[in-house]
Amino acid sequence: MKVVVISGGASPEHEVSLKSGAGIADAAASKGHTVTPLVIERDGSWAAGQQEAIRTLLDCDVAIPALHGEGGEDGVLQGFLETLKVPYVGSGVAASAVGMDKQLTKAILTAHGIPVTPGIVLRGADLTDAESAIQQLKAAGIGFPVFVKPNSGGSSIGVTRATDLPSLAEALSTAAALDTHVLVEQEIVGREIDLSVLEFPDGRVEVGPALEIHADPSQPFFNATAKYDSTATEFVVPAPMDADLANRLRSTAIEVFGTLGCAGLARLDFFVPADGPPLVNEINTFPGFTPASQFPRMWAAAGLSYADVVETLIETAVARNTKVRA
Structure with missing residues (x-):
């Protein structure tokens, strides 16, 4: 298929997005797809020019909006792709917009009885x-x-x-x-646990093995330095936990995914205090997607390679578009 990978963007996560996009493009190419990268500059303009970007998108089979943050993960780009009638990976306009607004996410989840960080x-x-x-x-x-x-x-x-x-x-x-x-x-004192949710072409929604974050002890918390620049931060996957906790986290992740109307993929970040229920901290509707990022790490522990995850996302987006047109 002709796959367009969009990365960059005007948000502070521009550089992270470029790395995610590069990894996804390489993976899609390794699966035999014809890949065209499109970059959105820091000022929000298309590096190739708007008209060329539109022509490229109209000629593709599926787009992958590998952007994080404002202008890419918040429904804006998804709305643009909807207008062009271009099939794309991930959540739609509404779920993307809600997921980007942390407090709105918490308000909706609280209304559905799902515990969140106060x-x-x-x-x-x-x-x-x-x-x-x-x-x-x-x-x-x-x-x-x-x-x-x-x-x-x-x-x-x-x-x-x-x-x-x-x-x-x-x-x-x-x-x-x-x-x-x-x-x-x-501040919640407890374990930091991430879960990855992946939708498959047949409509199944599955959760990968849980990942526990042990942030660099020299940092005050799991900040950007601990995430991207530290060799002392440790990701433990699968995270050790009893069956009851594992089942509760998994069911909550699926419930959040469905409640917010997500599609394709998401990463759920939880705090697990020593006493009390797990708390949803936030959702990422297009999480960091470099080969070293948490989302692909979790699926690798389930036996699904980085390239296989990307292929699943592409096939799911195409299948969902086929159902909509039907």
């Missing part, structure tokens, strides 16, 4: 008034330490751990430079 969203004047923020946190039953992050960000970019008023003020400023809405969440 947090509040701050905007406007509250982003420069840390004392007001503390009062809102108290009203929500949230105390220090907290994590402050852009509400629609990813890759831990702009995320800070705050332990008092001065560090909260600095953290709000850092996150507000990247997003007009800032999420402040209660």
Whole structure:
């Protein structure tokens, strides 16, 4: 098939997306597909020019929007592809948009009885008034330490751990430079567990082996440095756990995937406290997809190679498009 891999984008995750796109393109080519890369520059423009990009997309069998963050993972690009009537990998407009908005995701999951990490969203004047923020946190039953992050960000970019008023003020400023809405969440002491959800061409939705994150101990938490630049961060897959916990995480991951209307793939990030239920921290509707990223690591542990995962995504997107047209 003619496969177009789109990467780059205007979000702070531009470089990560380029690496994801390169890996996916190589994998698709290894499966015999004719692959054309399309890059979106940091300013949001098409490197090949808009008209050439449209011509390339209209001539393909399936597009893979391998973008992370704003403009690529939030439904904007998906809407563009829908307008062109180009089949594409992954979730549609609505699920992508909801998944990108962390607080909206939490609100929907909470309404469906799915436990999530407690947090509040701050905007406007509250982003420069840390004392007001503390009062809102108290009203929500949230105390220090907290994590402050852009509400629609990813890759831990702009995320800070705050332990008092001065560090909260600095953290709000850092996150507000990247997003007009800032999420402040209660720190959860417990295990960090990721699950990967993959849809197959016949409509089956399966969950790969769980992955546990042991972040670089020299870093304050699993930040961007620990994710991408550290050799001391350890990913344990399959993560050791009893059958009850494994089943609960798996069923929750599938429930979240269905509740949000996702398609193709997603990575669910959980906190598992020592007491209490697992908490959904966030969902990534197109997670990092370099050969070293968590999503392909989990499926490799299930015996599915990186190239096989990419091929599954392509075949699923084509099958779903065929059903829609029928």
